[in-house]
Amino acid sequence: MTSVVIGRANGLHGSLTIPGDKSISHCSVIFGSISKGKTVINHFLKSADCLCTIKAFQQMGVKIASHGDQVVINSQGIDHLHAPKTKLQMGNSGTTTRLITGLLSGQPFNTTLVGDASLSKRPMKRISVPLNKMGAKVKTTRQGTLPLEINGGQKLHGINYVMPVASAQVKSSIILAAIQASTPTKITEPIFSRDHTERMLKKFSPNSIKRNGHDIVITPHQAFTSQTIDVPGDISSAAYFMVAGAIVPDSEICLKNVGVNPTRTGLIKVMKQMGANIQLKNLHNRDSEPAADIIVKSSKLHPCHITGDIIPALIDEVPLVALLGACADGVTKVTGAQELRYKESNRLATTTEELQKMGVKIKELPDGFVIDGSQPWQSKTDDLDSHNDHRIAMMLAVAALIAKEPVKIHHADSIRISYPTFFKDLKKLENK
Numbered sequence: 001m002t003s004v005v006i007g008r009a010n011g012l013h014g015s016l017t018i019p020g021d022k023s024i025s026h027c028s029v030i031f032g033s034i035s036k037g038k039t040v041i042n043h044f045l046k047s048a049d050c051l052c053t054i055k056a057f058q059q060m061g062v063k064i065a066s067h068g069d070q071v072v073i074n075s076q077g078i079d080h081l082h083a084p085k086t087k088l089q090m091g092n093s094g095t096t097t098r099l100i101t102g103l104l105s106g107q108p109f110n111t112t113l114v115g116d117a118s119l120s121k122r123p124m125k126r127i128s129v130p131l132n133k134m135g136a137k138v139k140t141t142r143q144g145t146l147p148l149e150i151n152g153g154q155k156l157h158g159i160n161y162v163m164p165v166a167s168a169q170v171k172s173s174i175i176l177a178a179i180q181a182s183t184p185t186k187i188t189e190p191i192f193s194r195d196h197t198e199r200m201l202k203k204f205s206p207n208s209i210k211r212n213g214h215d216i217v218i219t220p221h222q223a224f225t226s227q228t229i230d231v232p233g234d235i236s237s238a239a240y241f242m243v244a245g246a247i248v249p250d251s252e253i254c255l256k257n258v259g260v261n262p263t264r265t266g267l268i269k270v271m272k273q274m275g276a277n278i279q280l281k282n283l284h285n286r287d288s289e290p291a292a293d294i295i296v297k298s299s300k301l302h303p304c305h306i307t308g309d310i311i312p313a314l315i316d317e318v319p320l321v322a323l324l325g326a327c328a329d330g331v332t333k334v335t336g337a338q339e340l341r342y343k344e345s346n347r348l349a350t351t352t353e354e355l356q357k358m359g360v361k362i363k364e365l366p367d368g369f370v371i372d373g374s375q376p377w378q379s380k381t382d383d384l385d386s387h388n389d390h391r392i393a394m395m396l397a398v399a400a401l402i403a404k405e406p407v408k409i410h411h412a413d414s415i416r417i418s419y420p421t422f423f424k425d426l427k428k429l430e431n432k
């Protein structure tokens, strides 16, 4: 399936269990693979990106098996990874690349990481610079991209690092090097980014990490104990249905067991601010992460202005904010979101280009966009393109639910990266 046609929906109803969180799935494979013993991961996200992480550790000698959405890891521990026989293929996954590089920079063997066309354009100096400050030897191309060469066998030492960009991937990369260094590392994050790596490190190795406000201190060479992990549903996947439920008239849906870690719930805050009817029920702890059922009903939306500190808490949902803006009764503005230019596609450009094709009055800014939702859309909708970006494909599919004419989206198979069952789940809500 490369293209899909999506038509207007007459209300979405029913409930869905959202597949496991992508960040937490990656992290659980990484920590399971460096902890001696058996780690069991329930509700693992079996998407292309997370399967890349599993494959990389299998190539380094870790025994990993899966049955349905359960993954079982049997590892000898962090000192027993071995050199892969070939280059490691990172596919489309920035998270796999950046986290594994941190870990492998402290290992005694050399590795080369390669990726697909999109990943090969994404910036990697943001990790090689701090890792090399720790004594690692990580080399990017002159443009700062993949292939990445990691010269192992270096003695790492701790650093004090103030994060220049709010990036959980960079922070996690440093943490995974820091656990192998000779001295402690302090990371300061002026703006908070998602903290799944810190929570999971604490679970596998409670003495390795302490947080004090904006500072994180990593104490190296602590014991790691294998674990059982229950991954909550991915709020970044639930987000498509949260927005669909809000904008498709006569809808009421329930998204079950979704992770609501406060470093990820920016979209809920923004939707509430815009007047959406969205509620959390059954709030509970799923492992070391909060989770809840999210109930959304259609409602009238008002414009908003989002910027700065909230962006990391909805970083992958910004294209959806543009769509919400296109359904609000006024002008919505997003600024401070320049990081979107460095994702699977340049998401400020691709969101603008594709929503303009649907007739939305949206203008790209250097660090965001402005959307005038008060104007009706005049859709020309047979040539939309995801630009091979899963998040753009799914945002356009949600926009299609309220378009006048059926919409054709090319390269829709990119959904395999984070949400392989997205179209099936959408059908379930349409058929209720």
Ligand SMILES: O=C(O)C1=C[C@@H](OP(=O)(O)O)[C@@H](O)[C@H](O)C1
Residues within 6 Å of the ligand: 022, 023, 024, 095, 166, 167, 168, 169, 170, 172, 193, 194, 315, 316, 339
């Ligand atoms: O740590 C993670 O799992 C992720 C962090 C974010 O990237 P950055 O850290 O580059 O902002 C996000 O966009 C990505 O989808 C997943």
Ligand SMILES: C=C(OP(=O)(O)O)C(=O)O
Residues within 6 Å of the ligand: 049, 092, 093, 094, 095, 096, 316, 343, 344, 391, 418
């Ligand atoms: C940016 C994303 O992922 P990654 O950086 O892991 O490729 C994403 O899932 O939207």
